[in-house]
Amino acid sequence: xxxxxxxxxxxxxxxxxxxxxxxxxxxxxxxxxxxxxxxxxxxxxxxxxxxxxxxxxxxxxxxxxxxxxxxxxxxxxxxxxxxxxxxxxxxxxxxxxxxxxxxxxxxxxxxxxxxxxxxxxxxxxxxxxxxxxxxxxxxxxxxxxxxxxxxxxxxxxxxxxxxxxxxxxxxxxxxxxxxxxxxxxxxxxxxxxxxxxxxxxxxxxxxxxxxxxxxxxxxxxxxxxxxxxxxxxxxxxxxxxxxxxxxxxxxxxxxxxxxxxxxxxxxxxxxxxxxxxxxxxxxxxxxxxxxxxxxxxxxxxxxxxxxxxxxxxxxxxxxxxxxxxxxxx
Ligand code: AHG
Ligand code: MN
Ligand code: MN
Ligand code: MN
Numbered sequence: 001x002x003x004x005x006x007x008x009x010x011x012x013x014x015x016x017x018x019x020x021x022x023x024x025x026x027x028x029x030x031x032x033x034x035x036x037x038x039x040x041x042x043x044x045x046x047x048x049x050x051x052x053x054x055x056x057x058x059x060x061x062x063x064x065x066x067x068x069x070x071x072x073x074x075x076x077x078x079x080x081x082x083x084x085x086x087x088x089x090x091x092x093x094x095x096x097x098x099x100x101x102x103x104x105x106x107x108x109x110x111x112x113x114x115x116x117x118x119x120x121x122x123x124x125x126x127x128x129x130x131x132x133x134x135x136x137x138x139x140x141x142x143x144x145x146x147x148x149x150x151x152x153x154x155x156x157x158x159x160x161x162x163x164x165x166x167x168x169x170x171x172x173x174x175x176x177x178x179x180x181x182x183x184x185x186x187x188x189x190x191x192x193x194x195x196x197x198x199x200x201x202x203x204x205x206x207x208x209x210x211x212x213x214x215x216x217x218x219x220x221x222x223x224x225x226x227x228x229x230x231x232x233x234x235x236x237x238x239x240x241x242x243x244x245x246x247x248x249x250x251x252x253x254x255x256x257x258x259x260x261x262x263x264x265x266x267x268x269x270x271x272x273x274x275x276x277x278x279x280x281x282x283x284x285x286x287x288x289x290x291x292x293x294x295x296x297x298x299x300x301x302x303x304x305x306x307x308x309x310x311x312x313x314x315x316x317x318x319x320x321x322x323x324x325x326x327x328x329x
Pocket of ligand 4: 111113114
């Protein structure tokens, strides 16, 4: 038995009917390796293609479009994906592979997350949620399948950092795989990841402080005053790529917030392909993921690019934060 456990052997070892899932994950991994290779030192790819602005009014980088195309090509080839909703496309994309009627999954995709960081060489990632459409009463209608998160069967992200990693949550646990470039394969490196119950790192764009509601401001003052009142200080860390901020939170413990602001009353992050997948991962690792008074995974998706304010991370920290945030609800 080879010593490394690659993604295929890991999934086969689960002894369940998951061949379609293995196919989808293997094809997405292939796309991620291509994206990772492109990111390595291709300076001309780093600059935003200034003339293109996406449907969110954000500057669209060449790599946003390149990454999306790699995933769409790979998922079409996989014959396991019925449709995709991508950050960079207005509506659901039906994959026109011959067998798509049999294709089991609908995938919500952020092809490149943190793209404002690309041209300063800060880690970026790709985020995905996988829905089993046959768990839905309306399997041929992607919007109906994704309305509630009940048919979400997996979620994960690729992180293009010093190492390229895949962190993937299935029904029962979260596992980390690291790209072995000599093998061109993701190898199991972090089995059964559990987020620390508590932590001392808070992650938020503090520049928006005066746009936050009172409860959020009170929580952030509580974080800043830890040393004064409780003896040991918290640490503030904010990278600006959600994948990198969540990855650190998952491994070190802590709390990540993207609250509502006066400019963005529903927050900035998109429910389908940023909030839900990260909430699924954080919760399967033992953490908490809320939006206002609700758990993120309880929020219905009524439009493909709907935004939601989020607070997620170590359970103890999220519970403490929620006490402050509730005072504004
Ligand atoms: P994307 O690059 O996919 O559009 O996502 C960017 C998101 C997310 O990665 C990050 O947490 C957030 O934008 C940072 O927003 P601010 O710059 O407003 O803090
Ligand atoms: Mn974007
Ligand atoms: Mn994103
Ligand atoms: Mn993106």
